Amino acid sequence: MTDLRGSEAWFERVFGRASHPMAEMTKNQPASEDYPTDYSTFTPISDVLFDMIDPEKYVLDGVQQYASVDKPHLKGFGWYIDGIVGAYQSLRKVGVEMVGQQGQPADGDDPPTAPGSPMPIFFTVPASAGLRYEFLPQIPFPLDHRLAEGWEVPAVSDDDPLAIRQCSHHTVLTDQPARGLRVLVDALGGEVVHEGRNEVLGATSTYVHLADAVYEYAVPDQGTAAHDDWSLKAPDDTYHAITWQVADLDRAVKHLEAQGVGIRTRTNDTVVTDPETSLGIPWGFTTGLTPGDPRRA
Template sequence: MNNSASKEPTDFRVARLFHPTAQTPDLAQTEQWFASAFGRKSTPLTAILPSKPEYPTEYSTFTVIRDVFFDSIDPKLHFINGRQRYPTVQTPGLRGLGWYIDGMENFYHALRRNGIRCMDLSDKVAEGDEPPLSPGGGVVTFFAVPEDAGMQYQFFREGPFPLDPRATPGWTLGPVEADDPLGIEHCSHHTILTSQPERALRFAVDALGGTVVHQGRNELLGTASIFVTVADVLLEYAVPDPGTPAHADLVKHAPNDSYYAITWKVSDLDRVERHLATLGVGIRERSEQTIVTRPDSSHGIPWGFTTALQPGDPRGTPSGASAFSTLDDASEGGEVSQ
């Protein structure tokens, strides 16, 4: 493992996580889940982007949870150019995530140099030198082709984005809210299951300029895991053991990777468990420092809650804490040797 690698200078910057995306069969139920479990209100996309026949926008709602800007979509309502983009789902679950990028055109070319193709919101693979645009044109935004990157990661230009408070210049994460029923300090990490870690690292490290900070066992999930920092986020790329719930989930997404879980840093696990119990949420895995919920009782997602930072998390050092709360040390892309 190479903990510190030389990154070649580039003319793009990975600024911060854009948003995780979950898919749900019922947006109203999803908004109720976030209100009851996390104590958070949600705002529909229609609040900032009125629906039009050529681009209906009733399919999405956003929820801010501390340092995470969360997007939930109902696939049966999501149409691009008259075509339903994703298959209808019967149960909720995580779908994908992406980043704000400063220098989208240069980043598009960097992905292509690393063998990662891109596609537009109609899933048309881009062939030329110009990056894809949003429906109607005008905004450069695109997705990685899952076969090349492992998942359908999304990329959006850095800048103000209505509903996302983190996009406000000078934003920093404030103290834990007194009325937060879970006492969440910040997002610990995102878990992505994979059977091809070399593909995942080619994307996260070589293309995005991320840094491998730890490799080791996650005994709670039953995985061999690689932790990578990219801008303000810690990713866990996890190869699951056969016979585990994680392995069963990955099989359903093969040969692609699976966006499996989000883990939150908290100060009091007992407080978390007491609150979740009032909602009928069960605990599937447990250690002294971490609990993982049973997905069938927690809106289709195995949410993690931990009192410990992960090994290698830069927020465990004074300099790392500041790097994760501002944009000054956001990732610059470039080749990184493993």
């Protein structure tokens, strides 16, 4: 499934969450001339805003910005940045290469801006950073539920079929974890909170806490499904999975199976879905948080 409407329907059915196309935001106030608004749709899930993009509709000045795909896959992260000029300069200082929204090299003292706008926006180059990380200042964005005044991570809802508490962690597969750590730790000030084995994944992992989230940089063992996934994009890193902390694992599994989502792996406290039945992503669901996660306190 690679069409946005079908993906929206999947999130509604499996996660119990409604999605919101970007066009909702611009129906009363048109976007900049020639800027597409039909390429992206957003799904709020607890403390995460999930952005789905149709690459073939993401065209700026006649140039498709992302390669076409034949099946869905996670791609990268986007962060709001306080002091975005300082963050840009910090990334440059540690040798991270960046580009603007249309792929132009970002090699000046100031960050590039969006087409037709003074808003800074830039992206890391995967060969330098491992992944394409996006940076922009916090702006009014009606489709981001987390920007509401006084917003906090909500309590588990009785209506939530997966009983999601919050995002436990994001998993990036790599054979060069130092690239990701250079971005998150050296440039952005994140903290390594744990290093060790992830036996569910079959990997040796480093966990970084940054901005109330945890990121796992995992070097997968050969012969594992994770290694197979990483090899598809090697030598770049692969954004492999999102793992959710849930209040009731049995409740989550029962709902997933009822919706035709297969379980690839199950332990006492964690399940991982079969990506072939779950939008191309091996979603994780767990009752705990990663070792070292300061939210455990």
